Amino acid sequence: MTATRLFGTLAHRAAILCFIAFALFPLYWLLKVSVTPNDLLYSEGVRMWPSRTTLDHFRFVLANSEFPRFFANSLIVSGSTALVSTVLAALMGYALSRFQFRGKLWLAALLLITQMFPLVMLVAPIFKILSPLGLTNSLTGLVIVYTAFNVPFASFLMQGFFDGIPSDLEQAAMIDGADRFTAFRHIILPLALPGVAATLGFVFTAAWSEMIFALMLISGSEKATFPVGLLTFVSKFSVDYGQMMAAGVLALIPACLFFLLIQRYLVQGMTAGAVKG
Amino acid sequence: MTATPIPATYRRPLRQRLAVTLEPWLYCAPVLILITAVMLVPLVLGISYAFRDIQLLNPFSGGFVGLEHFKALGQDDAFLRALRNTLWWTGASVFFQLAFGLILALLLNVPFTGRGLAQALVFLPWAVPTFLAGLNWAWLFNPVIGPIPHWLTALGLMDEPSNILADPSIAMWGPILAATWWGIPFFAITLLAALQSIPKDLYEAASIDGASPIQRFFSITLPYLAPVIAITVLLRTVWVANFADLIIVMTNGGPADRTQTVASYIFTQAFKRLDFGYASAVALVLLALLLAYSMVILVFRQKLSNRDK
Numbered sequence: 001m002t003a004t005r006l007f008g009t010l011a012h013r014a015a016i017l018c019f020i021a022f023a024l025f026p027l028y029w030l031l032k033v034s035v036t037p038n039d040l041l042y043s044e045g046v047r048m049w050p051s052r053t054t055l056d057h058f059r060f061v062l063a064n065s066e067f068p069r070f071f072a073n074s075l076i077v078s079g080s081t082a083l084v085s086t087v088l089a090a091l092m093g094y095a096l097s098r099f100q101f102r103g104k105l106w107l108a109a110l111l112l113i114t115q116m117f118p119l120v121m122l123v124a125p126i127f128k129i130l131s132p133l134g135l136t137n138s139l140t141g142l143v144i145v146y147t148a149f150n151v152p153f154a155s156f157l158m159q160g161f162f163d164g165i166p167s168d169l170e171q172a173a174m175i176d177g178a179d180r181f182t183a184f185r186h187i188i189l190p191l192a193l194p195g196v197a198a199t200l201g202f203v204f205t206a207a208w209s210e211m212i213f214a215l216m217l218i219s220g221s222e223k224a225t226f227p228v229g230l231l232t233f234v235s236k237f238s239v240d241y242g243q244m245m246a247a248g249v250l251a252l253i254p255a256c257l258f259f260l261l262i263q264r265y266l267v268q269g270m271t272a273g274a275v276k277g
Numbered sequence: 278m279t280a281t282p283i284p285a286t287y288r289r290p291l292r293q294r295l296a297v298t299l300e301p302w303l304y305c306a307p308v309l310i311l312i313t314a315v316m317l318v319p320l321v322l323g324i325s326y327a328f329r330d331i332q333l334l335n336p337f338s339g340g341f342v343g344l345e346h347f348k349a350l351g352q353d354d355a356f357l358r359a360l361r362n363t364l365w366w367t368g369a370s371v372f373f374q375l376a377f378g379l380i381l382a383l384l385l386n387v388p389f390t391g392r393g394l395a396q397a398l399v400f401l402p403w404a405v406p407t408f409l410a411g412l413n414w415a416w417l418f419n420p421v422i423g424p425i426p427h428w429l430t431a432l433g434l435m436d437e438p439s440n441i442l443a444d445p446s447i448a449m450w451g452p453i454l455a456a457t458w459w460g461i462p463f464f465a466i467t468l469l470a471a472l473q474s475i476p477k478d479l480y481e482a483a484s485i486d487g488a489s490p491i492q493r494f495f496s497i498t499l500p501y502l503a504p505v506i507a508i509t510v511l512l513r514t515v516w517v518a519n520f521a522d523l524i525i526v527m528t529n530g531g532p533a534d535r536t537q538t539v540a541s542y543i544f545t546q547a548f549k550r551l552d553f554g555y556a557s558a559v560a561l562v563l564l565a566l567l568l569a570y571s572m573v574i575l576v577f578r579q580k581l582s583n584r585d586k
Contacts, residue, residue: 012387144315259400
C-alpha cells in the first residue's frame with residue numbers, strides 16, 4: 001500500500017514538472033536566444049545555454065531601433081484603454097449590481113452577445129467609419145476601439161465585485177443625506193479597489209496583446225504599437241533573431257508583471273464566483 | 278404630519294419616480310453609447326457590406342451586388358479549404374486544450390508543498406501576448422534557431438531538420454501546438470475552480486463505502502464537472518474558431534493555404550486585398566455557422582438535462 005502511494009506521489013510530481021517544463025520552455029528559449037552572441041547563434045544552435053552571453057541585442061534594440069517608441073505607444077494605448085474601460089465598467093457594473101430596472105436582462109444579454117460574435121467581422125466596417133473621422137493611424141482611434149471591446153467583460157467583472165459589498169453601506173449613507181452617486185464614489189468604490197485593480201490589469205493585458213485591429217488601423221511606424229512594430233520588424237529584418245527575441249522579451253515584461261500580481265487571486269476569485277452562481 | 282402641504286407631496290413622487298426610472302440608465306449610458314457606436318453599428322454595416330461591392334482602393338465601388346459575393350464563395354476553392362481547415366484547427370485545438378487542461382486541474386487539485394509556485398508557473402503562458410506566443414513558437418519550429426526540428430530528427434521522426442510550418446501536409450500542427458500551449462491555463466483555471474467547489478464530504482463518504490479513486494472520478498468528479506466543461510467548450514470553440522492571431526503570425530495561412538482558416542481568410546481579404554465586400558460576405562457565413570453551432574449545442578444540452586429528469 002505504501003509502495004503504491006509512493007509511486008503515485010512520484011508520478012504526480014513528475015507530471016507537474018512536465019507541465020511546468022512545457023509551459024516555460026518557449027519563454028526560456030526566447031530568453032536564451034536574446035542573450036546569445038551572434039557568432040554563437042548557429043554553431044551552438046541546440047545547446048541549452050550558450051557558452052558566452054551578451055546583452056548587446058538588448059542594448060541595440062533599446063538604443064538604435066524604434067522599439068522604445070513602439071513600447072511607449074503600446075503603454076499609452078493600453079494604459080488609456082484600461083483607465084477609460086475601468087471607469088465606464090465601474091458605472092455599468094454598479095448599475096447591474098444595485099438597480100432593478102426594466103430592460104436589465106436585455107442589457108446583460110447585449111453585453112454577452114458582444115463577446116460572442118467574431119470581432120474580425122468588424123475590421124472592415126470599423127476602418128470605414130474611423131477613416132473619415134481621422135481616427136485611423138491614431139492612438140485615440142485604437143483606444144476607442146479597444147475600450148468598446150473590453151468594457152463588456154470588465155462590466156461583468158466589476159458587477160461581481162460590487163455584488164460582494166453589502167448594500168446596507170450606501171443605504172446608510174443615503175439615509176444620512178448623501179445622494180447615490182456620492183455614496184458610490186466615497187463608500188462603495190474605495191471598498192471595491194481590489195476589483196478596480198483586477199479590472200485595470202485584465203483590460204491592460206488584453207489591449208497590450210491586441211494585434212488584428214492594430215495591424216488594420218495603423219500604418220507606418222510613427223503610431224505603431226508593439227505587435228505592429230514587432231511584426232514589421234520580423235518581415236523586414238528576418239535575419240537578426242537575437243534582436244527580435246530581445247524585443248520579444250521586452251514585450252513580455254508588462255504582461256508578466258501583471259500576471260504575477262493577480263495569479264494568486266485567479267482560482268480563488270473564480271471559486272467564489274462558482275459558489276455564488 | 279397632517280400639516281404637510283399637499284402640493285409638495287403631489288409633485289415630488291412624480292419627479293422622483295422619473296429620477297428613479299432614469300437613474301440606472303445614466304450609469305449605463307456611456308457603455309451603451311460606446312458599444313452601439315463601435316460594435317453594433319459596424320456589425321449592421323458589415324452585414325450590409327456583404328451585399329455590396331466595397332473595395333478600398335476602387336473609388337467606383339460601393340454599389341449593391343446582391344448575392345454575387347455568396348455565389349463567388351461557392352466557387353472559391355480557397356474559402357472551401359478554409360472551412361475544412363477551420364473545423365480541423367478548432368476541433369484539435371479545443372480538444373487538446375481541454376484534455377491537458379483537465380489533467381492539469383486534477384493534478385493541481387491535490388495539495389502538495391510548492392503548489393502555489395507550480396500553479397503560477399504553469400499558468401504563465403496565459404499572460405503571454407498572443408502575437409508573441411505565435412512568434413515564439415514559429416522560432417522554435419525554425420531549424421536555424423529552434424530546437425524542435427533537431428529533436429524530431431534525433432528521434433527519427435524527420436529525415437533532416439526542416440520547418441514544420443513550411444510543410445503543407447503537417448503545417449497546421451504548428452499553430453495547433455501553439456494554441457494548446459497558450460490555452461491550457463484557461464481550461465485548467467476554470468476546471469480547477471469547479472473542482473474546488475465539489476463538496477469534500479462526498480469523496481469521504483465514497484471512500485468509506487470502498488470506492489476506488491477511478492470509481493470516485495467517474496461517479497463524483499466527472500458528473501460535477503460536466504456542466505462546466507460543456508459551457509466552457511461551447512464558449513471556447515466559438516472563440517478559437519474566430520481566433521486568427523496565431524495563424525496570421527505563424528504561417529499567414531500558408532503554405533499553399535493549408536493553414537488558412539475562415540477567420541484568417543477574412544483578415545487576409547480585408548487587410549491584404551482591401552476587398553471589404555468579399556471579406557464581409559465570408560464573415561457573415563462564419564457568423565451564421567457559429568450561430569448554428571451554438572444553437573445545436575444548446576438544444577443538445579437542453580435535451581440531455583431533460584432526459585436526466
